[in-house]
Amino acid sequence: MILETAVLSIKPGQETEFETAMKMAKPLIAASDGFQDMEVRANLDVPGQYLLLVWWDSVDDHEQGFRGSQRYGRWKELLHHFYDPFPTVEHFGGSITPGKTAIYDKIGIGYDNTRAPDPRIADRLVELMAPGDNARILDIACGTANYTGMLARRGMDMTGLDLSATMLQAARSTNPDLPLIQGSVDAMPLPGNSFDNVMCTLAIHHFPDLGKAFTEVARVLRGDRFVFFTATGEQTARYWLANYFPDAVKRASELDPSVDAIKEALKVAGFHRFEFVNWDVPENLKDLFAYAGKDNPELYFTEGIMDGISLFSNLAHEDEMASGLKALRADIDSGHWQSVRQQYDHDQGDYCFVVAEK
Secondary structure, three states, rough: OOOEEEEEOOOOHHHHHHHHHHHHHHHHHHOOOOOOEEEEEEEOOOOEEEEEEEEEHHHHHHHHHHHHHHHHHHHHHHHHHHHHOOOOOOEEOOOOOOOOHHHHHHHHHHHHEEEEOOOOHHHHHHHHHHOOOOEEEEEEEEEOHHHHHHHHHHHEEEEEEEOOHHHHHHHHHHHOOOOOOOOOEOOOOOEEEEEEOOOOOOOHHHHHHHHHHHHHHHHHEEEEEEEEEEEHHHHHOOOHHHHHHHHHHHHHHOOOOOOHHHHHHHHHHOOOOOEEEEEOOOOOOOOOOOOOOOOOOHHHHHHHHHOOHHHHHOOOOOHHHHHHHHHHHHHHHHOHHHHHHOOOOOOOEEEEEEEOOO
């Protein structure tokens, strides 16, 4: 992926007209092969100046594809008369320091191989959302849209939002008719009061600012019910995986928001009623997330299983993975794993659904 940039200096007094025209022009460029995403940001220090950012698969997709199309003629008609001076366009390669999308892009490669939606989780989400007839439902941080697509196939009016282009590319390949939007949960490119329900599955631990993300949910929510499926930090810390991967589980439990942190973020966002519904991992789980092998440790030796689980793919060091799997293998073979499993028994749930209402 490459990044096209340009600093746009707008003639004085024409900023409002320019912003309107840019919104009209975006569909022209978005229809191009190789287009990934676009942002236009106002300069806070220089009035009348904007930064154009466009992500492409390649430079040729921009220079030969879009600029060689009839749509580019319309783009010029809409925008070029605002510029003074005319901007210089430059192209940049990938980031030399991983950004926040890198985690999701890494997980997104081959994600669907192990992360099939589980109908029992989907059923519970629907039950707790209790959507009305013709309800519009937004799935934030939807990833490859596994649950978004499953509910859409049940006849629900679904829209997915995710930050990762890799995740969304996979989502579009299996859900070509599903509305999917690239964007951050803390600055959703969506109008206010536009969805009757908002849902999220196993993603809030990736949100940089939980309060800001939940505030955005409240903004786009015209109904009153937000339901998300997650593990709290307290729950993650109780996984028997900590016996074999202690550092990774410790990091994960620190990243997973605590019950109090979730409650506080919901209050800040304007949600005044919330309920935590504990959920234990069932047998034959189809969505193979971190604790899917709670009662089946052999699962963690399945090829590719770790790639779709951020606890392992992003938080565990290679040495810890190797030593942990070696110890787990020995305990399974000797039968000692059963004793380890019993030491971590508790009644606080492995995960939970959180139901929040304004």
